[in-house]
Amino acid sequence: MDSDALTKIAAAIDSMRPDFSALSDEIWDHAELKFEERRSSALLAKALEDNGFAVRRGVAGMDTAFIGEFGSGKPVIAFLGEFDALAGMSQAAGLAEPRPLASGGTGHGCGHNLLGVGSLMAAIALARHLKDSGLPGTVRYYGCPGEEGGSGKTFMVRAGLFADVDAALTWHPAPFNGVRSTNNLAVLEYYYRFKGIAAHAANAAHLGRSALDAVELMNVGVNFLREHMPQDCRVHYAITDTGGRAANVVQAQAEVLYLIRAPEMRQALDLAARVEKVAQGAAMMTETRVETVFDTASTNLLPNITLETAMHENMVALGPIAFDEADLSFARSIQQTFTDEAIRSSLRLYQIKGDVFSNAKIDGSTPLHLGLREFERQSHFRAGSTDVGDVSWVTPTAQCWTPAWAIGTNPHTWQVVAQGKSAAAHKAMAHAAKVLATTGFSLLTSPQLLAAAKTEWAEKTEGRPYVCPIPPEVMPGAGH
Structure with a gap:
């Protein structure tokens, strides 16, 4: 210089x-x-x-x-x-x-x-x-x-x-x-939006399909996934919509945001595909529907x-x-x-x-x-x-x-x-x-x-x- x-x-x-x-x-x-x-x-x-x-x-x-x-x-x-x-x-x-x-x-x-x-x-x-x-x-x-x-x-x-x-x-x-x-790390961000059926949680709970249950089951599934992904990867989440504040209503919608990180983008994409399977499984278990919405991403x-x-x-x-x-x-x-x-x-x-x-x-x-x-x-x-x-x-x-x-x-x-x-x-x-x-x-x-x-x-x-x-x-x- x-x-x-x-x-x-x-x-x-x-x-x-x-x-x-x-x-x-x-x-x-x-x-x-x-x-x-x-x-x-x-x-x-x-x-x-x-x-x-x-x-x-x-x-x-x-x-x-x-x-x-x-x-x-x-x-x-x-x-x-x-x-x-x-x-x-x-x-x-x-x-x-x-x-x-x-x-x-x-x-x-x-x-x-x-x-x-x-x-x-x-x-x-x-x-x-x-x-x-x-x-x-x-x-x-x-x-x-x-x-x-x-x-x-x-x-x-x-x-x-x-x-x-x-x-x-x-x-x-x-x-x-x-x-x-x-x-x-490379990072991918997705919103997982679950749609269910509202119902009275006491009188007619059997008619409801809880989107909040689906979010919780997804989070449990991803927690188990963490043991089986490369150790340099990271997965974080935040529940962005719990479906409302009334406990006596079966929540018809709920949403969770996930950040999926990996040393390279191809690894992040592979991990995101596994997280998607967990989301689909949670929807299947609760008889709800899930929409995966891409938010944003950055490369390593x-x-x-x-x-x-x-x-x-x-x-x-x-x-x-x-x-x-x-x-x-x-x-x-x-x-x-x-x-x-x-x-x-x-x-x-x-x-x-x-x-x-x-x-x-x-x-x-x-x-x-x-x-x-x-x-x-x-x-x-x-x-x-x-x-x-x-x-x-x-x-x-x-x-x-x-x-x-x-x-x-x-x-x-x-x-x-x-x-x-x-x-x-x-x-x-x-x-x-x-x-x-x-x-x-x-x-x-x-x-x-x-x-x-x-x-x-x-x-x-x-x-x-x-x-x-x-x-x-x-x-x-x-x-x-």
Whole structure:
């Protein structure tokens, strides 16, 4: 990485940080759910237009999906942004105790307010540097809605919006700083809707056919199935409709949502076929009918060690984040809400075993990760899923993590929401922007690096072409 370019890009992002931290906070304030992120997407798209990007809105059949583009010609470097929130995650910012702002309200429990804006800063900073230096190439920002259970990127990939992209870069807030190569799981989501016959549960129970019984029997059957599936697979469920609150009525309808995960999509499809047999068996036992409704899906992540190594090298060059005592104090108060096991679990989850900067402690004794995680140049298993996986099957893709959260913080918790507007989170967001922008610059100025990343991608995908797991007739949110 050109040290002069790194310094200029980093300085540009530092100058942007106050305004873009305010933008991230505004998105946090509105906390919109998947495919409903109208205000959040509008704010991000306007920021792109204000900085000279041409913006296409409503792409891939999603009102809140958009693409911003700057420059022309090859290579095309994509930055992925997310901005959706989670239901039931309402929480006041800056407090180290659970305190919802609204009962049952929404909240940014995965830090996507930071994620979307950090990628935005990277795209804008790199575009400015291209303009100032006269370099060729195209910078794109992909406004990706519905990551949380909606698979917005999968729909964008299905629409061919990444067909000419040479490489894609993204990041995620975390309790650590660094690159960690992961093999995330493929996931399929189905609603199983049972239809029966209502009846008075005392006077005429023999005339009823209980859809709720069918749901319960299906869940029992899948529980037995868990013993006989590959150990890296996962199956989760939630009963989304119990058929009503009256116990003296035989429930005529009931519904359960299943998430079926596996290391590769073909395995997920095989497991889904077995779950379908359990659902049909439950319907047969209860003399009800079942309708299986496909909701959405995401493909397993395909790591690219070449890109990840380049990203790590830029993180080394940038150095650690300059957290101050106020940052540490707030993180310490958050960390006190965790058990020792939660902190150890966080370190295990993110595979933090060593640090590039020798003076940084990584054993949980400091509340924020002050250094940089060692990069092993090999992939690790991770049981979660992300629609970044679908992007990785059509273009070389890499991501980093930066410490927006205290060590011990787990995603989808009130503690994440509480830290979403903190000064430390803003610093971590800006640091991620620097990593993404400098890695994008490396790709734009090093044909050898880009060629090596593409070679690795081609080798990993050879004989395993990408097949979109979402049928062409399914539209975003169709299962709801």
